[in-house]
Amino acid sequence: MTMLFASSTSMEASLPSASGLHSALFSSTSAGGSLSPLTSNLHFPFSPLHVELTSGRNGRKFHVRGSTVSVESAVRTDVAVVRIGTRGSPLALAQAYETRDKLKAAHPELEEEGALEIVIIKTTGDKILNQPLADIGGKGLFTKEIDDALLQGSIDIAVHSMKDVPTYLPEGTILPCNLPREDVRDAFICPTASSLAELPAGSVIGSASLRRQSQLLYRYPSLKVVNFRGNVQTRIRKLSEGSVQATLLALAGLKRLNMTEHITTILSTEEMLPAIAQGAIGIACRTGDEKMEKYLGSLNHEETRLAVACERAFLETLDGSCRTPIAGYAFRDKDGNCNFRGLIASPDGKKVLETERKGLYQYDDMVALGKDAGQELLKRAGPGFFDW
Template sequence: MTEPLRIGTRGSPLALAQAHQTRDRLAAAHPALAAPGAIEIVVIRTTGDRIQDRTLMEAGGKGLFTKEIEEDLAAARIDLAVHSMKDVPTWLPEGLEIVCMLPREDPRDAFISASGVRLDVLPQGAVVGTASLRRQAQILARRPDLRVIPFRGNVQTRLRKLADGEADATLLALAGLRRLGMADVATEILDPTVMLPAVAQGAIGIEIRSDDAATRALLAPLACAETMVRVSAERALLAVLDGSCRTPIGALARVDGDTLSLDGLVAAPDGRQVLRTAVHGPAAEAERLGSEAGAALKAQLPAGFFRA
């Protein structure tokens, strides 16, 4: 190769860890890419990274973490983009495509308390910091006595805020902690029956230009079919609900042989109402099952539900 393969990514420690994992898998699959300089990691600062004084909901949604990266991809300034799939909007820009997902990490949420106590024994009135309405809603549904405040920033920033006493506890994706070698900070790993994860949590997706056959071929050996099936079902549920950072939605798909099981949840932001659904069916029909689950949840929604 005469030109380096350019991987676009955000600059947070977690995003870089995911880009480095992609680079290393590419180099292992293609010996030519193991040569010095064969792969270049391009750090792109996104709007979501620049805005730290507001929640994503107030700033405009989770697409703020992908917009600039996708602009560089469309303009051929990079050859592929590495994303946390839970940050990727349901609809992609025309001409771009997620063609590969790496094997999914553990999708569960980690609860971290400054005092080392579990969620159910956190003192009454304790403060939990999170920027996620999904986490907020499920925490308040289980513990309405707690107070939830906005917590923005990368993993290290949120852990520093916790250590500085800005909150008594916080929540982070276990997948991110594991990729950073920091899983030992978790006080408790929350079962999905307690905290249903975000759509695609723990999955890394790789986006390319749809007409870039060469990069598509390079990525083919890295693709995890099971992850793609699970995430496809979860994102289909999200698409029916028109999900965004303004809507507390959780979903988790599992595959057992040829069968897919999908749990979905929509909650009012204050946690007073939590609606759930579950579907099972052929894994080959993941998108249809996800759409059915989304429609089942949508049918339960009373008027003004998200203004609760």
């Protein structure tokens, strides 16, 4: 702990003895006593002596040398401040708090008050809620402003939902950490039916995800899907008000928000293949920031990182526009190998192409596996498939 000492306010006092000095000093520092300045000097008319007293209440030390008593106030200068950048939605904040709590648990110095700060940043995706994501730019809608803050030094780390992160990272940033992945499946939420199959023809499903829309229409062409944006709480409210008959939400988000009571049923990955990196949290920092890299490296969950790398390699190879429904899921099977399923579709669900791969659960193998799966679907799709 670093101590700063300064000499400022002086006041005169008279004490009969060193024992009286101890009593006077400690009584003056309790309950708003008179020794409030950072340092005070008290002059006493008695013979030279050296006494050191320490107040356990606030860390102050009191030294008597000759006729001068100096009061030293301990000021922390080594508190490790980490500013955590995040969106302001309840789910984004839940993910930022999870990151904060994991940092505290892994690094005792970050348990100090003020060592961790949550910084809320509003993104383009948060500002424009009345249009489909595809119409307002797609890639980077929920990350750009946070990345800018990171590069400008306004924050030290950035917490993202990995499914919102483009396949490229801004120059000057790295993403060395994925937290343990939550359940990747989607949840069906409906007050009137227990499953998608039970919904009457013409029922309206609310979803802002082209991936969900296309897979729904592929399996249930009699249903109607409408754009349905907003945070989880907003969508649940709209559903209860009767705006739509049902909606689909990521199970991971509902779990992190402790809102699983709204779930009607959970869809298998065979029925609804998840978004790339769904359920995964990624944390970025500036390139060359060794301190932040060390902090984030201690939180990284390698199994999740490799699965996300495989899925993002698939997405990057396809290079689909924000108007292209793409899904993919990599996981470790019971034998310890990587299983991967990938899918592309037309927005109306009339054409769906799928592929599967299996390989070693190792970074290079999994990235190559994801790329190979993407190249296969590109060839099968043919020219113009992504021009929606």
